[in-house]
Amino acid sequence: MSMETLGNLLQIAVFGGLILAGALVILIWVKDKTKNISTLRLFVQIAFVPLIFLGLLIGPFGLPQNPNLGDAPRERLLGADLLGNQFPDGLSVPILACWYPNGRTVTCSVWQLQAYLFPFWDAGPGFGWGTFYSSNGLERIGITLGLMIAMSLLIGRAFCGWICPFGLYNDLMIRIRKIFKKPHLSFSEKTNKAIGQLRYLIIAAFLILSVILGSQAIVGTQLVGDTAPGEYYYSYFTAPFCQVCPMKPLCILVEVGAGAMNPLEEINHSTGVFYEAGYYVTSLNIIVLGLVTAGALAFRRFWCRICPLGGLTALFSTFYPFKKLALLRLNKIEEKCTKCGICKRVCPTQVTEVYEEKGGDVTVSGCMLCFRCVEMCPYEDCLEVKMARKTVLKSRNWLEPSESE
Amino acid sequence: MKKQNTQKKYVPELSQKEIDELSNSIKTSSQKIVAETIKRMKESDKNRPKTMKYFDEMADLFGKREKEIIEAKKSGKKIIGYLCLFAPIELILAADAIPVRINSGWYDATKIGDRVVPVEVCPVIRSTIGAKMVSLSPFLENSDAIISVLTCDAMTKLGEILTDYTPIWQMTIPRIKDSDQALRLWIEEIKSIKKEIEKLTGNKITRKKLRRAIELTQKATKAFRRLQQLRKGNPVIMGRDAMLAIQTYIWDDVERWTKNTNKLCDELEKRVKNKDWSVPPDTPRVLITGTPMFWPDNWKVPSLVEEANPKGVILADEICSSERILNDPVGVDEWSMNDMLNAIGERYLMASTCACFSSTDGNEDRINWLITKIKDHKIDGVIYYVVRGCMLYAMEYTRVKKVLDQLNIPVYYLDTEYTREDVGQMKTRVEAFLEMLTARIDF
Structure with missing residues (x-):
């Protein structure tokens, strides 16, 4: 064995x-x-x-x-x-x-x-x-x-x-x-x-x-x-x-x-x-x-x-009291956001909270943490992915790679 | 397009002789002023970036760019003017037309505009009417059509008055941007403008062309952000130079502008390496917000701030004739026609911090923008610039002041007119403000 x-x-x-x-x-x-x-x-x-x-x-x-x-x-x-x-x-x-x-x-x-x-x-x-x-x-x-x-x-x-x-x-x-x-x-x-x-x-x-x-x-x-x-x-x-x-x-x-x-x-x-x-x-x-x-x-x-399994996972990660303990979170910094609406449009499950919430923790039950919004957000550091309160991924200015042409 | 009525509804008839005379006199005086402003920019700043030469050349409205536009027009290209930043220039570029913004900055033209509208009206509008009446602006003159977006009250009527001369395409912008139905309306407006552009130019806006246009403006935004990034540290470029460089985008060829802005950034990056600052790093850092400032004449505030004694340096601004032109990119999820149009619609409506919008949270977007810029660029003081007659920006002042007070950032309300007569008095006011900022920094 x-x-x-x-x-x-x-x-x-x-x-x-x-x-x-x-x-x-x-x-x-x-x-x-x-x-x-x-x-x-x-x-x-x-x-x-x-x-x-x-x-x-x-x-x-x-x-x-x-x-x-x-x-x-x-x-x-x-x-x-x-x-x-x-x-x-x-x-x-x-x-x-x-x-x-x-x-x-x-x-x-x-x-x-x-x-x-x-x-x-x-x-x-x-x-x-x-x-x-x-x-x-x-x-x-x-x-x-x-x-x-x-x-x-x-x-x-x-x-x-x-x-x-x-x-x-x-x-x-x-x-x-x-x-x-x-x-x-x-x-x-x-x-x-x-x-x-x-x-x-x-x-x-x-x-x-x-x-x-x-x-x-x-x-x-x-x-x-x-x-x-x-x-x-x-x-x-x-x-x-x-x-x-x-x-x-x-x-x-x-x-x-x-x-x-x-x-x-x-x-x-x-x-x-x-x-x-x-x-x-x-x-x-x-x-x-x-x-x-x-x-x-x-x-x-x-x-x-509509997936019930996704619902259960969300139940144990985005609702009280699990919300406080969950490690992987999506965070938004209000001041950096110009409310351009890109995050709302690109979200494959049409989560609106990332766009609507003023800031702070925006992980919601509909969000499957694919981080498409983080990828597409054109404002530096506006959206960030936190793993155990440590930032692991941030929205970057995707226009930025400063290659001189 | 409706048949144009030959009888003018608003504007008095001027004889050709009068038009020529007025136009020539304004042109001469304006060219003198431009030359003088640029000369002062060069003289007061010994260390001016060499690549600014291109933007100086572009800043001459009756020079190279006018010739290019006339030539393009002869070769069959259409010129489409626009009055507000909400006009979707990606669509214009995709139809192989040339977008130019036509708001006028000529002081003297306001006096001619006064014959049509009362003096209480915003001088940007009066000046634009005046410029059109005497055929002053090369861009306004050559526009085959003008996109007028109904933002503020004055802008709403300006489009109507200009119908006396040129076909106008009006776009209704919802005053509340944060709702589903507002976005739907706006995207419908974008779609109808797309049809108009296709009809005028005869070029169909295909998926590929639109994608190329979007990528073109994304690259421009990228270059712009690079420049802004450089303005976050110690000042390597004077604010008026950067503002001029950014403003030339509204009439320049997008691709060429991007190339030259990148060149400018290359030069500035070298300066950062050599610690070659344009002003001492402890110079008060100023942000300007409020009403747009248009080249050539209405450039007194940037000049005043940076030529005053003690000197200030403009590191950022929140005005729609400068940073707001390029701050937000079009972010496309899937490159289908539908999604591209949605993306364009959202970029123009939702990301905008124009004071013409109203929301129950008090134009929070603009406040957030200001706070971010103040933190990023380490701003010491804010100049809230308002021209008389611009009610929306004037009314938002108290809101902005309250927030800035909480941040402990001094803000100065500077109201003025399209006139050169108050320069001396403004100088005293600006210098007093800058002195206070210097004292705060020293303290």
Whole structure:
């Protein structure tokens, strides 16, 4: 075990080194200061995709619920053994990195919250093939929430802006739209705020739904067959949000791309029931993905305004009392601002507070800390990014590189 | 465009002879004054940057630039004049036309303007009317159309009066800039002006052309900021020189201006290295704010401050004939036509600190600008310059004074007219103020 762990750590170290080197190269070579941070961000986003799905690349590949093809490499996962608990579902991270593809390194927290919520008293067999929980659901939820809060306090919604693979997908849609030179649409300020609040309703509704469906599966009055614990559809019904989440179909693509899944088998496996279009992708997943893709082509970062996971991260980093503790903040100095409105226009999620607030801490729940505003602000030192009260990034006069012509 | 009525609505008919006579006399006296001002600039400052030569040449309104404009006009290029800084010059540049700002600074022309409007009206407006009546300004004369933005009351009517001569495109600017509907209105105005420009020049403003124009003005802003950066430390250039250099932008070719400003900055950077200051570093540092000052005649305040005894040096200003011309760049997110137009609209409306805007927080933007400039340029005192008849700036004085009092920065209210008669009296007032500043520094 130790040799393999060492090997994995070495792989991660090499990969991290490559990322750092790439970041350095970008910082040196991208001369246009209005594209500096954006390019770096794109690079980080892409670099994180293999890192997130690292579990697909190491060890023997296995298909879930298919013992003939070998076991999933659970023991290789980062969170396999956390705080003395067997924690085989991967580290809980506030990004849409789906639990469903086999061999994930990290897992979307929303899945864990739903799956562990009911039955919370139970230890026992896990959701994936050959997994076992040594602790009960409450403990597991505690770990999930604890990790989530810690990570939100650490870099807050920068997870959305810099790491989340679905954020990358939304950004790619922006790039595709740019190729066709089409302007983007914008929500009215009011609508955008309403959408931002809708996130919390969505997460609450799905958690409640998870309890209801979970209890039905366990207590016995099943709506659909095969939903008791350990049975075929159990993992669908305990995590209802995941059955509409637009990320799941994309995870299949990654899985197929990594060679960890045979797509033909998936198609053969399809039973044609409304909630099951493929191996573990429901038709709702695909419909929502279609809608979100269309939305992302019209609006910038369409999904990220409504994402319940982003909402949770924001909850733990931009609201009292977490607001006081969160480390990564966006700060504005009032006097330097001429209210030119650039920050408001370039914001991909249409956050208006950076423009409207007089000054001070302007990190709000809609902001995913992509720092596009910091990059585009033409006034020196007006906007600054603070990490633990230390300024790490400042708006620069992007016109300034004083090359004499 | 509506058909122009041949009968003049406002302006009295002048005979050609009278026009020529008046115009020649003003021109002669003005050229004398310009020569004298520049001579004094050179003499009182032995250490004047050599690269200022280009801007001196440009400052001669009846010289090289007039010839260039007439030639460009002959070759089919259109000249588009504008009265306020809100005119989107990027669009004019993108349509291959030449933008020139046509506000007049001639003192004597006000007397001719008095025949149309009463003396209570702001002298900038009276002078511009007068200059047009006697065909004085080469830029005003050659303009194929004029963009008039309805900012202050006087400016609103000026556009109307000038319709007697030239096609005028009026743009309504919302007086409240901090709202969604205001921005929407303004961007619609920008779009309609774009159509007018395309119609007049016959050139379509394409995405590529507009992008090039925006990048051109961004480069100019970059050069301007470089110059401003140099004015933050010990004075390496006299304020009136810098102000003149900046002001030539409003009639010069943008690309050439950028090149020469960069040359000026190169020279100044060398001076900073050699610690070659134009005045002793303990000279009182002054900021000027208020009504615009236009070359050639209305240059008395900068000259007075920097030729007074004790001397002051102007390190920054907040007037729309100098720093505000170039302070804000157009920041484009995506280079689509739509976003570029939005960016242009926002740059002109929202970043502006013009006193014509009203807001419930008391034109906070202007206050913030002043505070930042005062801190950045280590200003010792502020001269609040107002010409008689400029109500908006006069009314904002108390607001500015209160803020500056809190910062413990003395501010002096200097009101004047378009006239040379009060120079002696102003000199005494400015010198008293500068003496007080010197005493504060010594203390």
